[in-house]
Amino acid sequence: xxxxxxxxxxxxxxxxxxxRLEVQQVKDPVMIxxxxxxxxxxxxxxxxxxxxxxxxxxxxxxxxxxxxxxxxNPKVKPSQIPFEVEDRHIILVxxxxxxxxxxxxxxxxxxxxxxxxxxxxxxxxxxxxxELPIQPSVVGVRPPLTNEQQITLTGPDPLKLIIGTSKQExxxxx
Amino acid sequence: MSKPNIQxxxxxxxxxxxxxxxLNRKMLTEILDTAESFTGxxxxxxxKVPLLRGKTICNLFFENSTRTRTTFEVAAKRxxxxxxxxxxxxxxxxxxxxxxxxxxxxxxxxxDMFVIRHSDSGAAHFFATHAAPHISVINAGDGQHAxxxxxxxxxxxxxxxxxxxxxxxxxIVGDILHSRVARSQILALNTLGTSEVRVIAPRTLLPAxxxxxxxxxxxxxxxxxxxxxVVIMLRLQKERMTGALLPSEHEYFQLYGLTEKxxxxxxxxxxxxxxxxxxxxxxxxxxxxxxxxxxxxxxxSFGIAVRMAVMSIAMGTQAQGAxxx
Numbered sequence: 088x089x090x091x092x093x094x095x096x097x098x099x100x101x102x103x104x105x106x107r108l109e110v111q112q113v114k115d116p117v118m119i120x121x122x123x124x125x126x127x128x129x130x131x132x133x134x135x136x137x138x139x140x141x142x143x144x145x146x147x148x149x150x151x152x153x154x155x156x157x158x159x160n161p162k163v164k165p166s167q168i169p170f171e172v173e174d175r176h177i178i179l180v181x182x183x184x185x186x187x188x189x190x191x192x193x194x195x196x197x198x199x200x201x202x203x204x205x206x207x208x209x210x211x212x213x214x215x216x217x218e219l220p221i222q223p224s225v226v227g228v229r230p231p232l233t234n235e236q237q238i239t240l241t242g243p244d245p246l247k248l249i250i251g252t253s254k255q256e257x258x259x260x261x
Numbered sequence: 262m263s264k265p266n267i268q269x270x271x272x273x274x275x276x277x278x279x280x281x282x283x284l285n286r287k288m289l290t291e292i293l294d295t296a297e298s299f300t301g302x303x304x305x306x307x308x309k310v311p312l313l314r315g316k317t318i319c320n321l322f323f324e325n326s327t328r329t330r331t332t333f334e335v336a337a338k339r340x341x342x343x344x345x346x347x348x349x350x351x352x353x354x355x356x357x358x359x360x361x362x363x364x365x366x367x368x369x370x371x372x373d374m375f376v377i378r379h380s381d382s383g384a385a386h387f388f389a390t391h392a393a394p395h396i397s398v399i400n401a402g403d404g405q406h407a408x409x410x411x412x413x414x415x416x417x418x419x420x421x422x423x424x425x426x427x428x429x430x431x432x433i434v435g436d437i438l439h440s441r442v443a444r445s446q447i448l449a450l451n452t453l454g455t456s457e458v459r460v461i462a463p464r465t466l467l468p469a470x471x472x473x474x475x476x477x478x479x480x481x482x483x484x485x486x487x488x489x490x491v492v493i494m495l496r497l498q499k500e501r502m503t504g505a506l507l508p509s510e511h512e513y514f515q516l517y518g519l520t521e522k523x524x525x526x527x528x529x530x531x532x533x534x535x536x537x538x539x540x541x542x543x544x545x546x547x548x549x550x551x552x553x554x555x556x557x558x559x560x561x562s563f564g565i566a567v568r569m570a571v572m573s574i575a576m577g578t579q580a581q582g583a584x585x586x
Contacts, residue, residue, distance in 0.1 A: 149310035158577030165298040199307035
């Protein structure tokens with residue numbers, strides 16, 4: 088999927104988030120993006136929603152549930168939450184929701200910064216393959232993918248969605 | 262054919278951390294980068310990550326060192342590991358067999374990682390050689406040989422202040438002869454591409470083979486620290502004052518003690534480091550130790566992040582190895 092189409096999806100997500108915030112009567116939300124694709128997406132949503140507080144970023148490497156199987160991520164980046172989490176309404180942003188394990192890890196990490204009032208999950212892609220009972224509040228697109236297909240967001244500029252049969256292939260195509 | 266590096270697994274990943282020797286720039290940089298991510302953990306409401314939950318780390322100290330043992334303990338606890346602290350009398354471990362017995366007993370307690378300090382050079386290597394395959398060993402200082410995590414926290418502190426190693430001029434001052442820290446620092450600085458490493462010491466405190474490490478040797482402090490970016494002061498063991506190596510504390514301070522006046526020879530933005538604890542009025546005066554250029558307390562804080570990084574990388578290698586088996 089090309090950049091223009093993704094811009095359109097992001098525009099729809101902005102509208103959906105505005106509606107959601109209004110329904111929940113949230114006046115002053117904060118936003119956190121999950122490295123790496125989630126941060127690219129969050130930068131755009133953060134800007135278009137004109138959120139006052141600076142954008143937070145999370146690298147969930149230290150919270151992964153598969154450390155005892157696959158070890159340390161050599162490209163871990165520092166998490167940065169430049170605002171108080173306690174009692175805040177958080178919009179958590181990731182690029183692709185599949186198993187739900189990344190979001191679980193992200194929520195665990197957020198709670199180590201404080202107890203938020205609520206978390207709204209926004210993902211560009213929601214696909215099949217859930218292993219944990221986690222669902223997004225706002226979604227850009229739900230593509231019909233087989234179990235074998237992988238979808239990857241490349242960026243940061245332009246953003247593109249690549250579909251392949253392996254992560255390797257989606258990276259090579261990008 | 263060169264001897265395989267015991268620190269690395271069959272895939273070339275860091276399994277034990279025993280010495281800087283034999284590790285490349287990429288590996289050292291990976292430790293520093295990972296430590297960077299861990300620095301934020303200590304500033305949060307919950308100062309813990311769940312990475313090593315369920316793992317047991319044994320701090321095995323055959324030689325006293327409250328500061329080093331404490332920072333290893335804090336690092337392990339911030340990774341959510343369970344920690345055993347054992348202070349073992351040196352007298353009971355003179356023989357290799359006894360050390361091996363100690364190892365076997367601790368292995369039976371299902372320890373996943375040993376952090377070992379010993380007065381004999383090579384003790385950590387001995388443990389790494391004989392430990393079960395699923396166990397990692399971290400050297401917390403062995404004899405006059407190596408103290409790699411101290412060197413890496415020093416590198417981390419330097420990088421935080423100076424960003425790059427290339428173009429830097431670093432001076433190490435004091436008892437180079439007996440210092441495991443200095444050896445590890447020199448190896449790390451050279452591996453990371455430091456432009457010039459100087460050592461400054463009296464002739465009696467310099468090892469004979471020093472120049473093979475690629476350093477510039479000075480015997481005059483003011484000459485040696487001229488235009489340097491970093492001054493690393495070493496701790497002087499008081500017992501060496503009474504031997505033939507040095508005349509007196511007073512005379513040592515007169516010649517090699519760092520004062521505000523002498524520090525003027527270094528670059529205006531030079532930082533001053535010390536592994537601690539400081540002998541005030543011997544290695545440096547309090548004005549320097551507590552002054553604006555001192556980063557000594559930062560070294561302690563960064564030590565926790567660097568040790569978290571080393572522990573998690575080594576334990577991660579074990580995990581990957583287990584998955585591959």
